[in-house]
Amino acid sequence: MDPHILRKLNADRRARRAVVYLTDLGDGRDRIVREADAVVGPLGEAIAAAFRSGKSGVVEVEGRSYFLNVHLPPPRIVVIGAVHISQALAAMAKVAGFDLSIVDPRTAFATEERFAGADLVADWPEDVLKQRPLDAYTALVAVTHDPKIDDFPIRAALEASCFYVGALGSRKTHARRVERLLAVGVDQAAIERIRAPIGLDIGAASPAEIAVAILAEVIQAFRRRELHRGASA
Amino acid sequence: MDDATDTLDPLAVAERWMDDGRDVAVATVVETWGSAPRPVGSHLVIDAEGNFHGSVSGGCVEGAVITEAFDVIGSGEPRMLEFGVADETAWRVGLSCGGRIRVYLERLG
DSSP states (O other), X not given: OOHHHHHXXXXXXXXXXXXXXXXXXXXXXXXXXXXXXXXXXXXXXXXXHHHHHOOOEEEEETTEEEEEEEEXXXXXXXXXXXXXXXXXXXXXXXXXXXXXXXXXXOTXXXXXXXXXXXXXXXXXXXXXXXXXXXXXXXXXXXXXXXXXXXXXXXXXXXXXXXXXXXXXXXXHHHHXXXXXXXXXXXXXXXXXXXXXXOSOSSOOOSHXXXXXXXXXXXHHHHHTOOOOTTTOO | OOHHHHTTOHHHHHHHXXXXXXXXXXEEEEEEESSOSSOXXXXXXXXXXXXXXXXXXXXXXXXXXXXXXXXXXXXXXXXXXXXXXXXXXXXXGSOTTSOEEEEEEEEOO
């Protein structure tokens, strides 16, 4: 293992960048492949599959044996809105293996009592996201209905290529949201990435059921996400 | 990976040991069959004094990997180790869970 490559690997992992650490098991030579790096041929295909599945393993390509160790940043969910749905979502996300944070500037909602044990920040998303930026391995779930609170993080999530951007609200509410986003220069393709109405259509009625629908949609988006070729630096 | 997880992360430990001027070997689970305690990609890092961090099994084969690591640190030649419960003689360094694993062992630098 090359010492410089170990440093680079650790730096990438700290920066929440997805990488494959590739070792030629024949001669021990190693290298790092980032998601944005294009690798041609069958080895490139194996690397792309590894990024998608997150599964490490040995591959045989043209008579050579390679070990692909996939390092994906742990996926996380940022919820805008300390509402009833978020309480259920916080508990479920933990079970499903996601880190979850809740952001809501309304201190009446964002109380320790309502969200015991959760990572809760009672502040404006504009301020919180400066300290804790969104990235491609983060899902943004906006559930306040309030444009003053939701709109900024939705835009930020689209710009950061979050693997999931969902926003609560009826079709009518969403139509008005789309108008506002278009007015501030968000392009149509980005707007189409917003999942609204939020959650898989399972006929969810209660806040807990809506949380199930949202979590299922987040998982689907993560497992079927496209690679960000050329998008990361 | 924040500071708290950094102290437990074998590859972060390997980097720190390297910066301290210690000789380090890195063991990686590259294949598993049947029930195996640690998934593919898991690391055990070892220094020349026998200090180690991380795991490639539930403690069943670490001793054998550490012994091999001294040779690998000395020679610089990577090697592939295989562990299972194939027969009686393999018992001492076998996996009691009945699985089989391949571990790639290499020197850092």
